[in-house]
């Protein structure tokens with residue numbers, strides 16, 4: 001089933017579902033003011049962007065920032081979990097979805113970044129760049145978030161098979177270990193931004209730690225197994 | 238963008254349709270017998286609040302556009318009922334506020350326990366429309382109801398030794414299961430404090446209602462403080478104890494992180510929170526942090542003299 005072409009479409013739609021859910025909420029499905037109504041094939045709009053944002057709590061931008069931030073860190077964890085799950089569940093075909101899930105992490109991260117730009121900076125285009133740099137330098141939680149997202153950029157760019165070929169599997173793999181850095185930086189970002197309730201950042205921290213420990217364990221085991229293999233190779237020649 | 242109108246709000250404006258609708262749904266789901274209790278549902282909304290009649294309009298009110306009841310009751314920081322903004326509306330819904338007493342003690346001539354009825358009758362109830370600024374950079378405009386805290390303090394008579402006022406919030410794990418350090422990162426009971434001269438300032442409001450009715454539980458029922466020139470967390474909710482003391486009392490957010498939350502916590506665009514700038518604010522529900530923050534939240538003319546000669550950067 002995992003090899004079916006349609007499974008990929010299904011996973012794609014699942015990855016898009018959080019965004020869809022938020023948009024639906026903004027449009028008034030599930031309470032609040034109904035922005036869009038579909039009746040007899042006719043679509044009518046009963047409100048503008050202000051009203052749509054108004055459906056997303058009294059503080060819409062905080063809501064969108066938190067929502068997209070939450071889903072970015074979740075998708076990073078999902079991405080990190082693919083390889084361990086392949087091994088533990090004996091489902092090698094899960095690899096088909098890793099690239100897509102990773103790209104969705106980057107996608108939600110970009111949405112998250114744009115809410116921050118929108119909230120703080122866009123109304124003041126002249127001071128925007130300066131304000132951004134000041135935040136990145138002065139606010140440790142922004143520094144950590146930016147590092148997390150920036151580290152994902154080369155991974156998103158080199159996610160294609162063309163780039164795997166160009167870099168070579170080994171080098172490509174080494175580069176893509178950066179995702180662990182993103183995971184850790186994302187957790188630090190989250191830990192530093194909460195006011196007093198650190199339960200959720202600690203939970204994501206624990207998940208990243210377990211996934212990282214699994215990979216390290218697997219790596220140590222394979223390393224101790226390797227010298228034996230190497231010794232046998234020359235014996236054949 | 239929002240178009241700012243003078244605050245001659247019609248009732249339909251302050252009560253969004255969704256509240257009417259929710260109320261209808263709610264009423265349909267509750268047997269009539271349950272509604273015959275002492276605390277009748279407000280005829281106008283789905284909240285278990287009662288109308289407060291004969292309100293005096295206060296000259297201390299702002300004429301800025303008010304936020305809606307729906308906004309003010311569904312976006313709350315009340316960590317005893319959960320650290321997410323939408324949780325207090327759900328988890329405080331059945332908070333029991335009757336009977337209620339406020340014990341006033343410490344350095345006073347007449348120590349006294351006030352019942353809610355006594356508090357409601359101590360002074361004429363005023364409607365005061367204040368700006369309310371959270372340390373998290375958002376601000377709202379709320380039509381509070383109450384009277385100056387000084388009226389209560391005068392009724393008990395502070396002694397000459399009284400220099401500060403310490404406040405304490407009700408704490409009950411049965412009703413507030415989230416109110417533990419493990420679940421919200423704060424120590425309980427929630428405590429706050431003011432210098433005596435701050436507490437005696439006419440703007441400091443002992444608040445028993447909003448939007449013409451008693452306080453909903455998520456907004457600090459049945460009686461709270463509103464100190465409009467300070468960050469919102471100074472305006473302690475659901476008060477059970479007021480103690481006049483000789484030295485600066487501990488305050489909850491200061492205990493949690495002294496570096497970020499000082500005893501004074503006056504609204505100040507020039508003193509950043511260590512993690513974010515306070516220069517601008519978001520007037521909800523606008524999505525932009527594009528309003529310049531005003532020193533003392535715009536109440537500088539009235540309160541700046543309280544801090545004459547003080548270094549506000551040091552005493553943040």
Ligand code: HEM
Nearest residue numbers: 065066069070072073109113116145146148149186190193
């Ligand atoms: C991979 C990168 C990132 C991840 C995983 C991430 C994750 C998160 C999470 C989980 C939250 C908290 C959500 C909540 O409380 O429910 C958050 C909040 C936030 N993030 Fe990020 N973030 C990332 C990058 C960034 C970047 C690049 C910026 C800006 C330059 C940024 C700015 C913010 C801001 C302003 C908040 C809200 C802070 C507040 O409410 O006080 N984040 N982020």
